[in-house]
Amino acid sequence: MNDRIELFGANTGNSLRAAIALEESGIAYTARRLDLYAQEHRGPDYLALNPAGKVPTLIDHGTTPMLVINQSNAIIQYADSIAPGKLAPAQPGPVRTRVIDRYFFFVTDVIAPSHAAFFLHKEGQDKAAAIIDLRVIEQLTYSESFLTGEFMAGEQFSMADISAFTITMAFRDRLDWKLLPQLSRWFDTVEARPAVQRGLNVFKHS
Numbered sequence: 396m397n398d399r400i401e402l403f404g405a406n407t408g409n410s411l412r413a414a415i416a417l418e419e420s421g422i423a424y425t426a427r428r429l430d431l432y433a434q435e436h437r438g439p440d441y442l443a444l445n446p447a448g449k450v451p452t453l454i455d456h457g458t459t460p461m462l463v464i465n466q467s468n469a470i471i472q473y474a475d476s477i478a479p480g481k482l483a484p485a486q487p488g489p490v491r492t493r494v495i496d497r498y499f500f501f502v503t504d505v506i507a508p509s510h511a512a513f514f515l516h517k518e519g520q521d522k523a524a525a526i527i528d529l530r531v532i533e534q535l536t537y538s539e540s541f542l543t544g545e546f547m548a549g550e551q552f553s554m555a556d557i558s559a560f561t562i563t564m565a566f567r568d569r570l571d572w573k574l575l576p577q578l579s580r581w582f583d584t585v586e587a588r589p590a591v592q593r594g595l596n597v598f599k600h601s
């Protein structure tokens with residue numbers, strides 16, 4: 396528990412990615428679970444923090460003015476900035492650049508289209524949603540080629556593993572795991588990490 400940093404979220408991929416980043420960075424925080432079904436993310440107090448009414452939101456009360464972050468992937472960057480070396484090598488250079496490159500592959504080429512598909516599905520555009528979902532599956536399948544080392548960007552766990560993990564988890568029942576021995580090994584390794592487990596449990600119903 397830490398009253399300086401609060402993470403508002405729910406049991407969704409975006410919130411879990413932020414929680415895993417804080418856990419892996421060793422940053423103390425207090426999780427504030429919102430019940431999306433009860434529309435707690437649409438109440439005036441929360442909308443004052445996140446006018447889009449989306450989760451997650453991180454607040455750092457230790458800064459002046461108070462810092463509010465509304466994007467899960469920006470929360471990962473924030474964690475990297477206050478706990479350097481935990482989610483990427485602290486020093487600039489080729490290894491850090493590869494981490495960033497792979498991190499953005501999952502953020503922009505996998506997570507973003509999957510959000511678009513989710514939106515199309517909600518709008519009743521199932522055929523269009525299915526085409527984008529197929530693209531997401533192709534991209535995750537392609538990431539098998541990144542796994543020449545233990546993790547997505549080499550031998551060290553990094554923010555690339557965090558951006559890859561929650562979206563792989565969301566598609567785990569739709570991947571052809573027989574064709575993905577490295578992705579399968581990687582998924583089990585990441586899932587078994589104690590900090591990942593803590594992050595995954597933070598917003599579960601008690």
Ligand SMILES: N[C@@H](CCC(=O)N[C@@H](CS)C(=O)NCC(=O)O)C(=O)O
Pocket residue numbers: 407408409410431436448449450451465466467468
């Ligand atoms: N780009 C944002 C997306 C946030 C987002 O779409 N959150 C979803 C859950 S995964 C949400 O709050 N949905 C509730 C709603 O729209 O009512 C991020 O990565 O944080």
